[in-house]
Amino acid sequence: MSQGVTERELRDINVEFSRQNLQLELCLLRHDVKNVGLNLKTKYLDMMSVVQNELSSGRPVEEERLDRMLQELGAIR
Numbered sequence: 001m002s003q004g005v006t007e008r009e010l011r012d013i014n015v016e017f018s019r020q021n022l023q024l025e026l027c028l029l030r031h032d033v034k035n036v037g038l039n040l041k042t043k044y045l046d047m048m049s050v051v052q053n054e055l056s057s058g059r060p061v062e063e064e065r066l067d068r069m070l071q072e073l074g075a076i077r
Contacts, residue, residue, distance in 0.1 A: 011063075018066040019055065025073050026051050032077075044076045 026048060033040060040048075051069050054061055 015060075015063045015066070018063055018070070019061065022051065022066050022070050022073070023055055025070060026055070029073055029076060040076070047072050047076065 029048065032038070051073065054065075054069070
């Protein structure tokens with residue numbers, strides 16, 4: 001472990017990277033849907049909205065939840 005960095009800080013950094021990765025995947029998915037002109041099923045559009053709402057809420061999201069949402073976006077692709 002790096003000197004001066006606590007385990008808690010490393011965990012927080014990891015969660016933030018997971019959050020940013022999820023945001024990037026959501027943006028890429030939205031871009032692909034728009035450019036290709038895909039018509040997604042309502043449940044997929046709803047999932048994308050849920051992800052966006054959770055990311056923009058300003059509330060902390062558990063890393064496990066971030067991982068699940070990333071898997072769900074991957075399933076849409």
